[in-house]
Amino acid sequence: MRIPQIVPFFAALLAMTVVGYGGEAARGDRPLSVVDPSTQAQVASFSRSHALVIGNGDYQVKSAWIDLPGVVKDLARVRTALERHGFTVTVATNQTKAQLETTLTTFISRQAGQEDTRAVVYYAGHGYTRGKVGYLVGVDAGNPQNDLPGFLNGAYPIQSVKVKAEEALARHVMFLFDSCFSGSLFVPLRTGPGDYLLAKARDPVRQFLTSGSANESVPDRSLFCDEFIRGIDGAADVIVRDGYVTGSELAVYLKERVQQRAQAEGLNLHPQAGTGQPDEGRELGDFIFQVPGGTPVAAVSQPPPAKVPTAGGFDDADIDRQVAAQKAAKEQSATFQSALASAFAKAEARHSDADATAEQKRETWRRFLKAFAVDDPLSAEDERLRALAQTRLTSIRDAAPVPVPVPEAPVRPMSGPAWASATGKDQYGTWADLTVGGVVQRMRLIKAGTFTMGSPANEASRDADETQHQVTLTKDFWLGDSEVTQGLWQAVVDNNPSKFQGADLPVERVSWEECQGFFEKLNGQVRSGGFRFPSEAQWEYACRAGTTGAYAGDVGGLAWLGDNAGGTTHAVKTKGANAWGLFDLHGNVWEWCGDWYGDYPAGAARDPTGPASGSNRVNRGGSWYYNAWNCRAAGRDGSEPGNRFSSLGFRLSAPVQAGP
Known part of the structure; x- marks a missing residue:
């Protein structure tokens, strides 16, 4: 949040572009091609790239929401950065809840309405978390502490944003929330080794990044905005160094850099990453940015030399930490997979036990699915076993709580409906x-x-x-x-x-x-x-x-x-x-x-x-x-x-x- 008792946030919604509904559009749209360096074959392409940048800084209820002068500068910086990356950018400012609905809906249907599209939406302004529900705060919102109806009339639920993300036909959609926000609202983001880059580029994805977790505070001078721009400009290209930044690489980079800078300034920020509804294979994809002026994938046969560190970017110590983190992740994955296999074997034994009741079997599979719900990004085995467990659970029908109606013999209708x-x-x-x-x-x-x-x-x-x-x-x-x-x-x-x-x-x-x-x-x-x-x-x-x-x-x-x-x-x-x-x-x-x-x-x-x-x-x-x-x-x-x-x-x- 940007003020103590109200959780403001700076949401960057990477998804779509708006033209002709109160925003100002700028050209920057150019095709993007991803080429397999081993075969020189094109494995993914995007004909268009669109971005919607929304900034709320001038709020009507001054007693509830302080104005955010930093938003204006942030919008200009983000717009310039996204245009540099080939996006057509539309800027919309000081949106009410109704205007947010119209702006997002129009953008989804027009600019994010074709499959071969990368879509980015960036929101800067106040936000609020009430219980487990997050909101973008329209400029007409009241104070949630003493005027809840007024707040709800002016606040746009994050759940509605998630639904709109699923409605978009664009293949790649990313949302960034530069604010304190609960990561539990999204499915955990799968981040894996960079050598999966090209395969992931083919598949659809809905990704979400936030600059902090629930109950943390985001400063008006945005660290997240700084590092987002640096990241897509190349600082996040540290796993493969191929001239591309994936959504997964960006997530790793932002988690590291924002947390480091926040600690240095006496702040407490823990960026979160997640995905939207796991439908149509969307959890398999990964958003793609091409580093401006970077070496094209087609020209890379050997990893390029390490980049000279720049102020605020990754230095050698950062890379050492990255390698150490990847090693630790592999060790954790091995431990997780061992426990997973053991638990599945025990559940299978219970499933085959003739003396176990159907309800006992169902409860065993429920506990297994709950205990191993978190995805292991370094293995597909957990996905396979979860799918098998769900199949086992679904197959046990006789213990399902089906109400028993009062039996009554059916009769042929005399005065009932003809059908x-x-x-x-x-x-x-x-x-x-x-x-x-x-x-x-x-x-x-x-x-x-x-x-x-x-x-x-x-x-x-x-x-x-x-x-x-x-x-x-x-x-x-x-x-x-x-x-x-x-x-x-x-x-x-x-x-x-x-x-x-x-x-x-x-x-x-x-x-x-x-x-x-x-x-x-x-x-x-x-x-x-x-x-x-x-x-x-x-x-x-x-x-x-x-x-x-x-x-x-x-x-x-x-x-x-x-x-x-x-x-x-x-x-x-x-x-x-x-x-x-x-x-x-x-x-x-x-x-x-x-x-x-x-x-x-x-x-x-x-x-x-x-x-x-x-x-x-x-x-x-x-x-x-x-x-x-x-x-x-x-x-x-x-x-x-x-x-x-x-x-x-x-x-x-x-x-x-x-x-x-």
């Missing part, structure tokens, strides 16, 4: 089964009613877009008791795009637009279907099931989320149901809704269906990858209709009048 293969009643109410190609999707009748939508101002981790208001739904509707499974999707459209494969797993990596095609085919296969997405109001009404808290019950018993999912989706209906017999509305995968994402109405609403237009469609419920606060009943998010993620699926809804 139903069977109907009945149980302790949750009326149900009807939709059957396609032998795959059954149970639908629940949700009765009309009135409820309070949104969250109260004192709900932990709420966002400003959750303003409470009364909503009346005047019509009954049908809603799937689970997310649409891969089995049902395949029965309707005869393909399966999901990352995590399994007939009973929720379908994911399906865009809002692709779901429209699914609905069209499904409604063409059944009588009087009318199947579609639920509205956002219908979704929250059903999720709450008459409750008023953040969750419809104990979230651990209802939801597969980041704390318990083990890095994957799970079969639907293997957690508990809410009071209306609906499963997985909290967690497993986010769910598309029919509405455009936008502000709630100012007052009470009847049968709302969202704004008439927009750029993002609503996502609800959180997922296997996210923390519990993302899974709250009132939690909202949005994504462009064409986007696909392994954490995003949907469930069916249908009007009651769709029938004879």
Whole structure:
């Protein structure tokens, strides 16, 4: 932070570029080619490089946030450095929360919208960490200590930045936060030997670097900014010395140099590094900077001579420490791998023990995955064994906590919906089964009613877009008791795009637009279907099931989320149901809704269906990858209709009048 009780930070978000929405663009865009020195073959190329540099220094609430005069100089220095590295740079200053949302969204869709792109976003300004939630502070934010609603109305959650990073189509995206910030919000960054440079250059990546850990203080004169510029200009090219600086090399350099300089000035800074959502192989890649004027990879046959140390750069002692650190890392890796192999062998023995109960076996694998969750950057064996452990855990189904409904013999519908293969009643109410190609999707009748939508101002981790208001739904509707499974999707459209494969797993990596095609085919296969997405109001009404808290019950018993999912989706209906017999509305995968994402109405609403237009469609419920606060009943998010993620699926809804 830059002042004692408020944790400010200086975030450099290496991802994307903005043109034509209030920022000033400068040319610097040029192609980048990476060539294998042993074969002279090009192994990776980038046609464009874009950077968005944001600076917040002139804050409106002076009693809450001091102005940051150093931001202006830092922006100019960063802009010049990135242009020197071939980036087209756009500068945006003094952004409110709403402007941050617009700036980032526009940049993601325009400048970071093509695969062969390197994207960099640099934010300088105040930041704040509240509990485990980090925020970029808009210039309109209030004081979080005595005006929490005012703060939340002006603060932009880091979680939203992470989502936007995943929405970017650019192959390489890096975020740097020059501030005290919790590294626990990101997956630990894999840093490995430099000889993996070329292979990593081919693969996508979302990388995050911060100048400090939680509860540390960043000075207004930024050490991180100094070393970031020095690092990409060549000081960080110390592992391979090939004229390139990778994100991993930059992370090692910044951790060393910022900590050294901070200690010399009596400060306490411990830079952190991490990655975003591990999807589409993105954790495998590594961001690439080319050292200006450096020797091209194609011309390197032998390692170049050591560079003469410059003031503030690495000296021989620095390199000695680097070598010692790498040696220690190899020793730690060997110890880790030995313990890993031993623990896996014991878990396998328990798994094969005929006397062990299913729950005992599940607990053994859970403990193994928890104990060895940290990635070893020097070996792939831990990844292989974690994947095997997850497979073993998933295979043990008979101990899963599946609620047992009151048995009731199905009957052929007489007055039920025309699409139903069977109907009945149980302790949750009326149900009807939709059957396609032998795959059954149970639908629940949700009765009309009135409820309070949104969250109260004192709900932990709420966002400003959750303003409470009364909503009346005047019509009954049908809603799937689970997310649409891969089995049902395949029965309707005869393909399966999901990352995590399994007939009973929720379908994911399906865009809002692709779901429209699914609905069209499904409604063409059944009588009087009318199947579609639920509205956002219908979704929250059903999720709450008459409750008023953040969750419809104990979230651990209802939801597969980041704390318990083990890095994957799970079969639907293997957690508990809410009071209306609906499963997985909290967690497993986010769910598309029919509405455009936008502000709630100012007052009470009847049968709302969202704004008439927009750029993002609503996502609800959180997922296997996210923390519990993302899974709250009132939690909202949005994504462009064409986007696909392994954490995003949907469930069916249908009007009651769709029938004879």
